Amino acid sequence: MGGANKPTSKREGMRRETLALILATAERHFADHGFKGATMQAIADEAKLPKANLHYYFPTKLELYRQVVERIFNIWLDAAESFDTQANPEQALGTYIRKKMEISRSHPYGSKVWANEVIHGAPIIHDYLETTLREWTDSRIEVITRWAAEGLIDPVNPRHLLYMIWSTTQHYADFSHQISTLNGGVPFNDAQWAQATECVTNIILKGIGVKRGDPG
Amino acid sequence: MGGANKPTSKREGMRRETLALILATAERHFADHGFKGATMQAIADEAKLPKANLHYYFPTKLELYRQVVERIFNIWLDAAESFDTQANPEQALGTYIRKKMEISRSHPYGSKVWANEVIHGAPIIHDYLETTLREWTDSRIEVITRWAAEGLIDPVNPRHLLYMIWSTTQHYADFSHQISTLNGGVPFNDAQWAQATECVTNIILKGIGVKRGDPG
DNA sequence: AATTGTTTTGACCAACTGGTCAGGTTGAAG
């Protein structure tokens, strides 16, 4: 749209592709084996690149990991924005829950990396938690508190409501192995994802006494 | 009680103590760093034992890890039993949720190790998932289905209800770093744990339309 | 065609880590 973009040269294009390939492959490996368990060699092999090439684009393993985590955080931000503070509880929370379920389905590896990171004390993302996440959380707590004061929902502790939404939705990504095992060894299909989303949304919204738009 | 127990010799006592010390220390390290990230040397150092001594009691790192996981599974079984299939929904689910919250508080490291294991594809516990966990889950699904049929709760999908209970309660252990960060950097105190438990129980029970024993 | 900066790569290294082992120590039993 805006400026006069130089026509992407062959070099630039390849660079972009290689970077994306490495990041995607690394994400899977970090998700499946953890930071220490994932090896540069294994990532390189799967990406069909020599290991030295990885170090050309990402000087250290930690730097590669950082960028993987950063990508994930942006996805999280994307979902965060869908929590519309202007909407009514049913719409704001419903949309947010649905969005989080979609992310659990479309970015299971990212979710696992994030979970791993938090479980192990969040050494890398600690700053995000203290700044961006905390601000977002505080602002939503305010909104939820207002809803409760206005009688639109029960007077629940907003913090625990948010934790419930986070844990329940992310569970479908983070614990996918357990879930598919209990699902006869196969992952959820479209219908099952839809049902999970509906079920989670319904229980939570009813659980906090949301006044539904369509009482039937 | 039973047979004629030989009076525990000094040897036996020391052995028990050492085993317990190693297992407890290892649990923390596996929780904080993952299987690969935890090192025998670090575990030995914290337990103030020479590394070779660890290998005397646990021939390999994998064997040590297995026994850590096994202990955790027994704790899980303990909670599982508290889901009384004879009781009414409010009591059965309420007791179960409360028990799980207690475990999240008393065994945060164990919960983290378990989460880690599942996130990474459950290589060690896969058998448990397919046998014990599946059987338990199936039996509870039956009970919940019956409750729904009898009109004691809404016709929710029992599977998702169980997932919600698991994820919500375990979240307080697995994501404790995130939670304490959002709690001003300090872990929950007694009152906060009590409120979390109550809040989670209330939302879930109300969310599935449990007919409460005491309607007020 | 020559030049220049970027990218690619095989070979290599130092640090770390799980595991071994031989020899020493200790508690219990006779």
Added chain:
DNA sequence: CTTCAACCTGACCAGTTGGTCAAAACAATT
């Protein structure tokens, strides 16, 4: 006191892994 098995430990080893480097291949520019 002697004997013996259980227990403890410092020193060591082999395999793995993150990271380096010099040289080669390559794309763009003049």
